[in-house]
Amino acid sequence: MALINTIREKSGWAVGAIIIGLLLFMLGGDFLYGRNSLFGGNDRVVGEVAGEKVEYEDFNAALEQAKQGFIAQQGRQPDENAMGYLRDQAWNQILYRIAFQKEFDKLGLKVSDEELTDMVQGENPHPSIRQAFTDPQTGQFDRMKVIEYLRNLDKMPPQNQDAFRSFEANLSPERLAIKYNNLIKQSTYVTSAEAKRFDEAQNTKASLRYLLVPYFTVSDSSVKVTDEQIQAYIDKNKGRYKVEDGRDIEYVTIPVSASVEDSAAVRKNIDELATQFTTAPNDSLFVKLNSDQPFNGAYLSPADMPEKLRNQLPLQVGKVYGPFAENGTYSLFKVMNQKAGAQAAARASHILIKPEGTTPEADAAAKAKATDILNKIKGGADFAAMARQYGTDGTTATGGDLGWFQEGRMVPEFEKAVFGATSTGLLPAPVKTSFGYHIIKITAPKTTQTYQVAAVQKSIQPTDATRDAAYQKAQQLKGEAADIKSFRDAVAKDKSVQKVEAKGIGRGDQSVNNLQGARQLVRWAYGVNPEGGAETKIGDVSEVFEIGDQYVIAVLTGERNKGTADVASVKPEVSALVRNDLKAEQIIKKLNASKGTLEQIAQAYGSNAQVKTADNVTLGTGLLPGLGNEPLAVGKAFGLKPGQKSAPFQGEQGVLIVEPVSVQKPTTNTDVKAVRQQLTAQRTARADGLIYEAVKAHANVKDNRTKFF
Template sequence: MALINTIREKSGVAVGLVAVGMLLFIVGGDLVGGKNRLFNRNDQVLGEVAGEKVELNDYNAALEQAKQAFTAQQQRQPDDQALGYLRDQAWNQTIYRMAFKPEWDKLGLTVSDDELVDMVQGDNINPGIKQAFTDKATGQFDKARLIEYLKNLDKLPPENQAAWHNFEANLPAERLANKYNALLKNSVYVTTAEAKRFDTFQNSKASVKYLFVPYGSISDSVVKVTDAQLQAYLDKNKSRYKVEDGRSVEYISVPVVASKEDSAAVKTSIAELATQFASAPVDSLFVSANSEQPYNKAFRTPADLPEELRKQLPLTQGKVYGPYAEAGTYSLYKVTGTGTGKESAARASHILIKADGTTPEAKAAAKAKAQDILNKIKGGADFAALARQFGTDGTKDQGGDLGWFGQGRMVPEFEKAVFGAKAPGLLPNVVETSFGYHVIKITAAPTKQTYQVSEVKKNIAPSDATREAAYAKAQQLKGEATDLESFRKLTTKDKTLVRQEAKNLDRGARSVNNLQNARELVRWAFGFNPDGSETKVGDISDVYEMGDQYVVAALTDERAKGTATVENLRPELSALVRNEEKAKQIIAKLPKAGTLEDMAAKYGSTAQVGTADGIVLGQGSIPNIGFEPIAVGKAFALKPGQKSGAIQGEQGVLVIEAVNVATPPATNPNLKAVQQQLAQQRSQQQDGKIYEAIKAHANVKDNRTKFF
């Protein structure tokens, strides 16, 4: 209460609730029970930061406060996705607080009461407070409204006062963090030598000739790599393959799909509603009581009606149409009103002939072809058949049918022709638009007729019996899979099953490939079986329900934190080592002397000779080839007319011949501006780099998968 007392002394007011916006930085999630839900262990340690244990109860308190703040701000409870985000943010907040405090203490950083008052109602008000008291209409911070809030803390509900106390407790840490980061940011410095090197990299340009033999010119099948080669490559490049711990799983999904019986039951139900719908005195109430889609009172043109109703045009007021099976639903439609709209709708088919170019000759040829097609149709040829034969857009497979459309949905020239028609039939002339030349047939004359349609829709959803049958099948699969080998045989015995793989899941994963809300599966992979034993490679999971499917999984691999293994990286390492072997073959075959053209001719047809202008030293790319930093560096070390030796590159083997190399002057009058630019860039990156450095030094241990 020190801050509240201090503010009272200085301002004579009581500190009140500062709205939800003040609490945006307080993050967390739902309250988790104090015991491990998997097997009821009494372990209360969530992890460790800088040698200090993170107690589950402390973390839970922050999560619950954050959940309340989220609910107040969003006016809803956080869903699974939001909870996952809030949990991660709460964990990061915990790391930040516990890892940075020793650093603040070493430097003797403190926050005075005067500073805290300043953050609440002084000249440097906390951004969260400003956001909470910013007028949404004007975008201006309303300090008077803040002061009014500050006068009424003691009159507010206890939970609001508790939220303020939590906010108050976090203010010193926020100010200390700002001070600490500012100290490090102010230490950012760019030397003259660094600025000069950067300037040289960005402004040195070269033009080159090159000989290029791509690795793809040699088939992968003729280059074999061994596990020893893969391991040797990995050992040589360990720093590039540092990884966190991970788990790989294979899983089989049993979908819960509505059966024929489920569909028949819904059809019977909606058929019974059809009779009632016809005599319903208030259609909107009937729809609200019986439909799974809200009532819509809008008048619609034929272009906006469901296709089943368009087939029945013109519609009769008071008549019930259906039921129709449409995209997983059964639908009833009742025409409750008719009217005349402002815009017309029509239906047409077309045959589009596009010009092969933009020249007058190409356009004339396209127009002549369209006119010839029009003449054939006038002579009795079938429009749809010619559309399938000559059409050049996506409607050709439908015989050119564009369906119904309203005004404003087609290009002006096309609309003018269609909506100028008075009756169905073939338009007498070819119509030119920006797309080409159109032969057009009006299949439903333009009309301003509109309809008000009430809809009753019932989804064809799986019944409880269907869901239970799918669950029983998943349980049967689990019973048959006693180890990894028997699990993999399940899909050979039942061809309707598909086994999928998810490699190197991380501890915090909340989805597994396209499986959403898969947190329990991930926790199992990193944790324990239901009997309390630790999950090991080859173990089979319980049956997990994920939306409309049941999932059984097998743990297939464990990756420890550190350097990845060959098995984890086999496809990537194989490609890299294979390219190294290909490079050796190419270099051995490549002539050592002669012009680039002579060398390419002697090597064979897969050797390419080309030129590249405007190569920038600092970008490392060669036009038409790609990222080749070694070759680019070699180019700038050559004199005009001088050739390099064979270079093992990223995309293939290259030989570079310099044509021209231009470097910036040794003394750049703008070097000071370059220094300032680089210093600003580094300063902007400091917050993230400081956090990552302190986090790494704190030796963080994250055991959250034991709890959620």
């Protein structure tokens, strides 16, 4: 069994190796969660790949295989988060199998029985086989152990046999993938001319002057952008505005939080337990029977204790401390035992004065400042107030308090000073460390005392009555909302709730804004109605969803289908771009009216035109030092002769005119062969992902998993 598990782990459950890195791209999409439900009568089609329908039964079989692999690797059943990952994995495996098999068939790619045998027990074993049967001591692969293992496979437990058969079944797809990818990768070719151009673009430097009129110098209010212009821009740049399915909703949440009565009930219970805890004969059993958290018998130093218990130091054995309320929990602590620990702990506050440089003068100034502050504190100034005023680290907000800490957690010089002190109070002189000068106040001297503490903790949870009240409030709001307008009116009328907007929710999203585990809400937005009936339309109001510790009601306000973005969904972004286009037209027209040097043109334009110099400009980067990304400006500069000006043109930050001053070409000869190898390696490294995306796009994938999960 151990050997099979080793093969599984080393092979990534065989699936990871099958697609040779492509799963990195395939698994990066949406994670789907939720219970398995079937809708639409006899419609059991999960999706379609390359014209081939994916039936629910086939998908479920792939999912079950992925699930069993997870259990074998992790030693536990997958939770909801893991199931979402596994559903995505199963879908992508099916997508890969169908779409790529069609490509394999077109090319006539096959894997022979001889190849498969060689991958398991031949001279060229699969990497997972090689690793599983390599002696860790000698590093030598033992092929005879593989043969022996296979000979005894039928005598092993069924799960071992199933695991190996699954691994073996995936060898053929893996080999096909290697062949297919290698065929395409081997077609990667870089010419000598390309290599020379690339090298020249990376190593040729230019100095240039440019005139810039930034877009922001033209008022936005002076340029009107119409929806027609936005649509024209989108049509012209469709490739930049490809979108997946998206849904817009507005929603409110009604939290299910414990009431004052709920808190009082828990407090009454914890008070009763406090009395019983004092006389309990077996503290660990008492904790086990009465606490929301398990018993922990570890000895605690003051540095590891809850703050409210630490404030009771020194503690008495047998005494019960509390109840204390913190973060929605009531706590009781009973001291079971005490002993000296291995490490000392102490508590201190400090004021750190950092030198304003690395020179001896800066160090002396920091020391003098620290000494002056120390003398003020000795004279009666409040330490915490001085820490807030002069401290230079993260403790200023707490008046310099570092809390309790054990030896080994601070820099040596600081620790030596703190743990060398035998009483509370201010240390007589600043302490120098690598951080600067510290003014130190000991608030609790070192101690090695540790305590064994039994803790009874009761979280303040809402009762059923509280939960019912929140649900009734949600239902009342739901009853008042029939469409977008009435939903908004109902929310506006109830000042205790706040409307939240979520735009562009993806089909496979698991969360909505900060609502985690909101899969049911996402499925509703995409028209999957768990209670049957008509599909969700714009203006529909949802049922009351229970998501975490809150009830949620939503209204669908918009939908976006896969394809090109519409005006409404990208209006703010595209409006700015169109506005820049219109501004550029105005600026270029005004610049064209002037002639002469850059300075003369700038003077004629006005104070908003700037003339600047850029040195060491590289064609391959497309950057203008001091300005940023301006690829068109860089390209134009390298296309002109020194001293020759370009016409005004539209850039990224504004309208520019460029004038190269000088161009310095590389002085050493290019190693064309090395550059070709570099470029080829770069392109080959991207091939796996590009191949997958190309095949997937060609497969015309239709993903209907939302109907089921």
